[in-house]
Amino acid sequence: MLIIDCPYCGKRPELEFAYAGQAHLVRPRDPSTLDDEAWAQFLYMRANTRGMHAERWRHARGCGRFFNALRDTTSDRFAATYRIGTAPPVAAEDAR
Amino acid sequence: MSRQRFSALSLIRGGLSRQVGWQAQWRKAEPKPSYDAIIVGGGGHGLGAAYYLAKEHGLTNIAVLEKGWIGGGNTGRNTTIIRSNYLFNESAALYDHAVKIWERMSQELNYNVMFSPRGVMMLAHTVHDTQVAKRHVHANRCNGVDNEWLEPDQAKAFCPLLNIEQNIRYPVLGAALQRRGGTARHDAVAWGYARAADALGVDIIENCEVTGIRRLAAGGVAGLETTRGFIASSKVGVAAAGNTSVVMQMAGIKLPLESFPLQALVSEPVKPVFPCVVMSNTIHAYISQSDKGELVIGAGTDAYTSYTQRGALHINMHTLDAICELFPMFRRMRMLRNWGGIVDVTPDRSPIIAKTAVPGLYVNCGWGTGGFKATPGAAHVFAWTIARDQPHPINAPFTIERFRDGFLIDEAAAAAVAH
Numbered sequence: 140m141l142i143i144d145c146p147y148c149g150k151r152p153e154l155e156f157a158y159a160g161q162a163h164l165v166r167p168r169d170p171s172t173l174d175d176e177a178w179a180q181f182l183y184m185r186a187n188t189r190g191m192h193a194e195r196w197r198h199a200r201g202c203g204r205f206f207n208a209l210r211d212t213t214s215d216r217f218a219a220t221y222r223i224g225t226a227p228p229v230a231a232e233d234a235r
Numbered sequence: 236m237s238r239q240r241f242s243a244l245s246l247i248r249g250g251l252s253r254q255v256g257w258q259a260q261w262r263k264a265e266p267k268p269s270y271d272a273i274i275v276g277g278g279g280h281g282l283g284a285a286y287y288l289a290k291e292h293g294l295t296n297i298a299v300l301e302k303g304w305i306g307g308g309n310t311g312r313n314t315t316i317i318r319s320n321y322l323f324n325e326s327a328a329l330y331d332h333a334v335k336i337w338e339r340m341s342q343e344l345n346y347n348v349m350f351s352p353r354g355v356m357m358l359a360h361t362v363h364d365t366q367v368a369k370r371h372v373h374a375n376r377c378n379g380v381d382n383e384w385l386e387p388d389q390a391k392a393f394c395p396l397l398n399i400e401q402n403i404r405y406p407v408l409g410a411a412l413q414r415r416g417g418t419a420r421h422d423a424v425a426w427g428y429a430r431a432a433d434a435l436g437v438d439i440i441e442n443c444e445v446t447g448i449r450r451l452a453a454g455g456v457a458g459l460e461t462t463r464g465f466i467a468s469s470k471v472g473v474a475a476a477g478n479t480s481v482v483m484q485m486a487g488i489k490l491p492l493e494s495f496p497l498q499a500l501v502s503e504p505v506k507p508v509f510p511c512v513v514m515s516n517t518i519h520a521y522i523s524q525s526d527k528g529e530l531v532i533g534a535g536t537d538a539y540t541s542y543t544q545r546g547a548l549h550i551n552m553h554t555l556d557a558i559c560e561l562f563p564m565f566r567r568m569r570m571l572r573n574w575g576g577i578v579d580v581t582p583d584r585s586p587i588i589a590k591t592a593v594p595g596l597y598v599n600c601g602w603g604t605g606g607f608k609a610t611p612g613a614a615h616v617f618a619w620t621i622a623r624d625q626p627h628p629i630n631a632p633f634t635i636e637r638f639r640d641g642f643l644i645d646e647a648a649a650a651a652v653a654h
């Protein structure tokens with residue numbers, strides 16, 4: 140089981156958290172101006188990174204808040220967790 | 236080299252002569268500078284595609300490139316449940332195409348894949364489950380796919396170890412049974428296809444990882460960079476399961492895939508006690524007994540994407556809790572091994588078997604937690620797609636563009652999981 144460092148509550152077991160997919164996907168400001176291709180990109184296409192992955196977690200059975208994390212998907216080790224709305228502390232690629 | 240054929244007689248002869256006369260089942264091929272077509276990924280889907288390319292489309296100057304050993308991916312890690320009772324017409328056609336090939340595969344390949352149609356029973360634990368299962372039964376019948384509804388006592392008659400007491404957390408309210416479903420020997424599928432493809436001239440190249448896709452100025456595929464050098468080919472079919480995103484990224488193609496760990500475990504071997512396959516999507520428990528006697532148990536996926544081929548123990552514990560409640564007799568059974576595979580999951584839980592935006596590049600992926608059952612059917616139509624540069628009618632709906640055009644084949648909504 141992973142130990143995850145919630146930026147608000149500290150280290151807690153994975154069971155308290157819910158995974159919420161790739162981070163930093165910005166919902167289009169004006170969806171009606173998007174064509175189907177762009178909409179499909181936003182809804183369905185994912186980086187599915189092998190290596191350092193920026194992703195969202197939610198401390199569902201704790202403070203209830205969403206936050207971001209950098210995790211190496213080849214080892215499952217977390218490099219960092221950080222608050223929503225802030226940039227990843229290390230560039231995802233550099234951290235590899 | 237002429238291939239030894241397996242028969243009852245040859246096995247008896249082998250037994251009497253201390254099993255010394257057996258040949259290698261496929262050559263250890265060295266990569267040639269170029270091929271007419273290359274398959275990336277030596278799992279059942281890739282090896283099968285190579286076999287059908289050679290057998291049905293006359294393409295014999297082809298290679299299968301595998302970064303590890305053949306069958307070392309999900310093909311050799313899965314719980315081998317085979318069934319075709321999917322909800323939608325497109326899925327029923329695809330999976331039943333596979334079941335029909337399973338039924339004659341050992342004869343065709345002259346290799347015993349131990350296909351055992353012992354029946355797959357899917358349990359319903361809630362009113363919602365019951366309604367969904369009955370809807371499947373009716374939809375399947377319209378598609379000529381066998382599936383029948385069983386009341387709890389009928390389910391128990393089919394699988395006597397099943398606990399149908401109504402006082403447990405998730406009581407059994409009934410089950411959908413596909414009698415033509417069952418299991419097969421996972422390794423034998425990889426080996427059988429490898430042997431048959433090799434006999435037709437296909438080069439099976441292990442320890443050869445694809446690291447880049449080289450393109451022509453016009454955009455089409457020129458060949459593959461690999462850990463064993465550059466290999467030219469104008470047609471490349473990718474069947475790399477959990478690593479598909481990584482390989483396709485080499486040609487700049489982004490796919491609607493996420494790769495998750497999926498785990499399984501086996502018990503110590505015991506005498507035959509479990510006559511069928513039982514699955515419960517609601518509580519994530521999948522169980523059958525192998526011919527060696529081990530209980531083969533599948534769990535749900537882990538929560539997060541990963542490439543580690545392992546997962547967390549609490550996922551297995553959750554499944555074992557469910558197994559112990561459904562089959563109290565197994566409470567004192569000891570588990571021998573557990574492992575994980577990496578499964579590539581699409582948003583609608585249906586696969587992609589299609590051409591891509593890059594001419595000469597084809598992909599077979601998105602099988603997620605349930606692609607073993609489809610191996611022969613998918614390999615067959617994938618080979619067709621590669622050879623003719625157009626989909627077979629069966630895989631025509633399984634495009635990448637369906638996500639843009641809104642033609643999802645939403646088995647996710649239909650079943651929540653897709654074993």
Ligand SMILES: Cc1cc2nc3c(=O)[nH]c(=O)nc-3n(C[C@H](O)[C@H](O)[C@H](O)COP(=O)(O)OP(=O)(O)OC[C@H]3O[C@@H](n4cnc5c(N)ncnc54)[C@H](O)[C@@H]3O)c2cc1C
Pocket residue numbers: 275276277278279280281300301302303304305306307308309310311312313314315316317443444445446474475476477478482497498499533574575576577578602603604605606607608609654
């Ligand atoms: C625990 C578990 C239980 C499952 N249970 C079931 C079940 O009961 N029923 C069912 O139908 N399905 C089940 N599945 C799903 C099923 O195993 C897969 O959908 C199916 O086996 C995929 O076959 P494949 O040939 O596409 O992939 P694989 O067998 O994974 O083959 C892909 C191959 O590509 C190779 N590869 C990857 N990248 C590269 C590269 N860059 N260069 C060269 N080679 C590369 C890999 O090494 C691998 O051998 C299960 C999966 C798991 C993990």
Ligand SMILES: [Zn+2]
Pocket residue numbers: 145146147148149198201202203204
């Ligand atoms: Zn918290």
